[in-house]
Amino acid sequence: MSEPVLTLRGAGMSFGERTLWAGLDLDVRPGEFIAVLGPNGAGKTTLLKAILGQQDLSDGTIEFLGQPVRRGHRKIGYIPQQRLMESGTPLRTRDMIALGITGHRWGLRRESRDERRRIDALVDEVGASTFATAPVASLSGGEQQRARVGQALASQPALLLCDEPLISLDLRHQRGVTELIDAQRRKTGAAVVFVTHDVNPILDVVDRVVYIAGGRFTIGTPDEVLRADVLSDLYGTPVDVVRTMGRIVIVGSTEATAIGEGEHDHAHHHADADADPEGPIR
Amino acid sequence: MNLDVLTHILSFQNFGELVVLVRNSIFAGALLGIVGGLIGPFVITRNLPFAVHGISELSFAGASIALLVGVNVVTGSVVGSVLAALLIGVLGNRARERNSIIAVLMPFGLGLGILALALYQGRAANKFGLLTGQIVSVDNPQLGWLLAISAVVIVTLLVVWRPLTFASVDPDVAAAAGIPVRSLSIVFMLVLGLSVAVSVQIVGALLVLSLLVTPAAAALRLTVSPIWVPVLSMVFAVVSVVGGILLALGGGLPISPYVTTISFAIWLVCRLVGGRREKRRPRRTTVAPTAVAEKVAVDA
Numbered sequence: 001m002s003e004p005v006l007t008l009r010g011a012g013m014s015f016g017e018r019t020l021w022a023g024l025d026l027d028v029r030p031g032e033f034i035a036v037l038g039p040n041g042a043g044k045t046t047l048l049k050a051i052l053g054q055q056d057l058s059d060g061t062i063e064f065l066g067q068p069v070r071r072g073h074r075k076i077g078y079i080p081q082q083r084l085m086e087s088g089t090p091l092r093t094r095d096m097i098a099l100g101i102t103g104h105r106w107g108l109r110r111e112s113r114d115e116r117r118r119i120d121a122l123v124d125e126v127g128a129s130t131f132a133t134a135p136v137a138s139l140s141g142g143e144q145q146r147a148r149v150g151q152a153l154a155s156q157p158a159l160l161l162c163d164e165p166l167i168s169l170d171l172r173h174q175r176g177v178t179e180l181i182d183a184q185r186r187k188t189g190a191a192v193v194f195v196t197h198d199v200n201p202i203l204d205v206v207d208r209v210v211y212i213a214g215g216r217f218t219i220g221t222p223d224e225v226l227r228a229d230v231l232s233d234l235y236g237t238p239v240d241v242v243r244t245m246g247r248i249v250i251v252g253s254t255e256a257t258a259i260g261e262g263e264h265d266h267a268h269h270h271a272d273a274d275a276d277p278e279g280p281i282r
Numbered sequence: 283m284n285l286d287v288l289t290h291i292l293s294f295q296n297f298g299e300l301v302v303l304v305r306n307s308i309f310a311g312a313l314l315g316i317v318g319g320l321i322g323p324f325v326i327t328r329n330l331p332f333a334v335h336g337i338s339e340l341s342f343a344g345a346s347i348a349l350l351v352g353v354n355v356v357t358g359s360v361v362g363s364v365l366a367a368l369l370i371g372v373l374g375n376r377a378r379e380r381n382s383i384i385a386v387l388m389p390f391g392l393g394l395g396i397l398a399l400a401l402y403q404g405r406a407a408n409k410f411g412l413l414t415g416q417i418v419s420v421d422n423p424q425l426g427w428l429l430a431i432s433a434v435v436i437v438t439l440l441v442v443w444r445p446l447t448f449a450s451v452d453p454d455v456a457a458a459a460g461i462p463v464r465s466l467s468i469v470f471m472l473v474l475g476l477s478v479a480v481s482v483q484i485v486g487a488l489l490v491l492s493l494l495v496t497p498a499a500a501a502l503r504l505t506v507s508p509i510w511v512p513v514l515s516m517v518f519a520v521v522s523v524v525g526g527i528l529l530a531l532g533g534g535l536p537i538s539p540y541v542t543t544i545s546f547a548i549w550l551v552c553r554l555v556g557g558r559r560e561k562r563r564p565r566r567t568t569v570a571p572t573a574v575a576e577k578v579a580v581d582a
Binding site for chain 1: 326327443444448451452456458506507
């Protein structure tokens with residue numbers, strides 16, 4: 001088996017008394033699609049921050065490509081939540097994707113012919129040709145996320161970190177963006193770590209699930225983890241997992257919202273954004 | 283309007299001779315236009331127009347104190363604006379927090395400046411010049427200062443152009459890609475402070491926005507091309523300053539009303555043209571997601 005892209009050993013994250021997760025061992029292999037699930041405030045985004053070296057672990061180690069993580073990395077492609085660009089952002093879609101290749105470069109050297117070809121290929125690949133010259137501020141949420149995927153892929157990453165990239169997209173675009181990410185990891189062998197509060201849009205493509213809740217976690221295939229007995233044990237309270245019409249719905253017996261699965265949770269998620277200790281990645 | 287007033291505002295007597303006399307000022311003005319036009323798009327994407335105004339008031343305070351104690355006015359102005367820019371950059375990470383810090387600093391700076399001017403016994407023209415712009419007069423040592431500072435700003439901006447663009451439009455993603463977002467932000471505040479300090483010398487503290495924001499805002503109404511926005515913004519700023527200096531020659535009035543009026547007129551025209559273009563542009567049809575999904579499937 002090939003060397004893991006990302007290795008966590010005994011990783012723990014605590015804020016004072018509160019432990020988000022501890023003793024996390026995880027090897028992410030090239031091309032593997034890992035979903036990080038759990039309720040709001042469980043520490044999903046904090047895990048991404050730790051992988052990006054923006055938040056130090058309380059315990060244990062994280063290695064990316066055999067090196068301890070540092071602040072940001074060229075070989076990590078990061079796809080954040082959709083956030084509409086303000087009008088007056090001086091970029092067109094193609095320029096935004098190009099930043100993935102040239103954005104780290106000092107000075108004004110123009111793109112080489114080779115790089116231009118690569119950018120054109122990326123624009124094509126993420127289905128952005130029809131809006132390549134449109135101002136980024138004029139893009140719809142789905143179009144913008146395609147551009148972000150293109151930008152993230154531009155540096156030929158070994159790892160794609162996705163932080164709720166499907167949030168506030170309609171079902172059609174959720175599927176489109178998911179298929180795009182899935183196709184790319186199969187083609188390029190980039191591993192995917194995908195943080196989401198709703199597993200359904202990505203259920204068909206997920207290899208393994210890391211489910212974090214209440215300071216504990218479970219790792220396994222979706223079939224191993226998304227089960228009533230496993231999740232009840234994890235939450236420490238009776239939880240039912242209902243499979244209906246190809247979707248998985250996780251319901252808690254007492255406080256359904258605390259578990260936070262399903263679409264009704266979107267509003268809840270936004271309302272809680274300020275109280276959430278995680279916040280967006282900086 | 284009284285004809286006398288009009289001829290006072292627009293007078294072209296002895297125009298040729300006067301132009302030769304103010305060669306320095308025209309040169310300084312053009313340079314300032316380039317600086318303002320180049321930095322303007324970043325000021326807008328980084329949401330800093332209010333910060334520009336705040337920095338210019340502290341720049342005014344620095345310059346006034348320098349005038350009072352009899353040291354170089356440019357030095358005082360640079361010290362004031364760089365201090366303010368760094369304070370705003372270090373303390374104000376979020377827009378709301380930043381705006382309240384600026385609102386706290388600004389009146390303090392203005393008050394300090396007014397105190398220094400009130401105590402100053404020298405020529406009255408110098409006093410108002412710092413707030414509302416000079417009557418055309420840039421002497422040789424002052425020009426040297428402006429040249430040096432502008433060169434630092436322009437070179438720094440060109441070196442950090444791409445990472446700064448990335449960090450300005452998408453700080454989270456830029457940070458994830460390993461771009462030093464925090465350091466870039468400090469570097470940007472430094473060059474912004476320097477740009478404000480040189481602008482204060484020509485248009486005065488109250489009108490700096492007309493050079494550092496208006497031209498870029500006008501350019502952004504016409505295009506979002508990352509090349510054309512700074513180019514147009516520079517052209518607009520240079521036209522505003524140099525045009526303002528030339529028009530102000532005859533009347534012996536401060537150049538700032540001319541500069542701000544030209545700059546505003548350009549913005550107005552760009553807004554009208556840009557608005558009309560947006561209406562004319564056919565609605566972009568969005569790509570059918572199924573077609574894309576199939577295409578991706580084929581690629582894979």
